Amino acid sequence: MLNTVILVSSGMVGLAMLLCLWRLLKGPDITDRILALDTLYINSIALIILLGLYHGSAMYFEGALLIAMLGFVSTSAVAKYLLRGDIIE
Numbered sequence: 001m002l003n004t005v006i007l008v009s010s011g012m013v014g015l016a017m018l019l020c021l022w023r024l025l026k027g028p029d030i031t032d033r034i035l036a037l038d039t040l041y042i043n044s045i046a047l048i049i050l051l052g053l054y055h056g057s058a059m060y061f062e063g064a065l066l067i068a069m070l071g072f073v074s075t076s077a078v079a080k081y082l083l084r085g086d087i088i089e
Contacts, residue, residue: 006054010047017043034078041071 020043023036045064052060081087 003054006050010050010054013043013047013050017047030082034075034082037078038071038075041067041075045071 017040020036020040024033024040027033027036045067048060048064048067052058052064077087
């Protein structure tokens with residue numbers, strides 16, 4: 001039963017990732033594209049965690065944590081670049 005729920009949830013997260021990819025490519029403004037990229041990496045974290053639950057392995061959770069750290073740093077760097085025009089002051 002749990003495996004079925006995980007597979008259905010993975011499909012929904014995959015659909016959300018496709019919609020975020022569409023917003024990333026089609027976004028009318030750069031801020032919409034940055035927000036879509038941020039949401040895309042959050043959805044990828046959710047998909048990796050669901051995969052870890054499905055396989056029963058803890059290695060997937062470490063990968064999800066790594067993607068979360070890289071995503072936070074990259075989002076804040078892009079936001080700082082848009083606000084000030086450079087990343088390093």
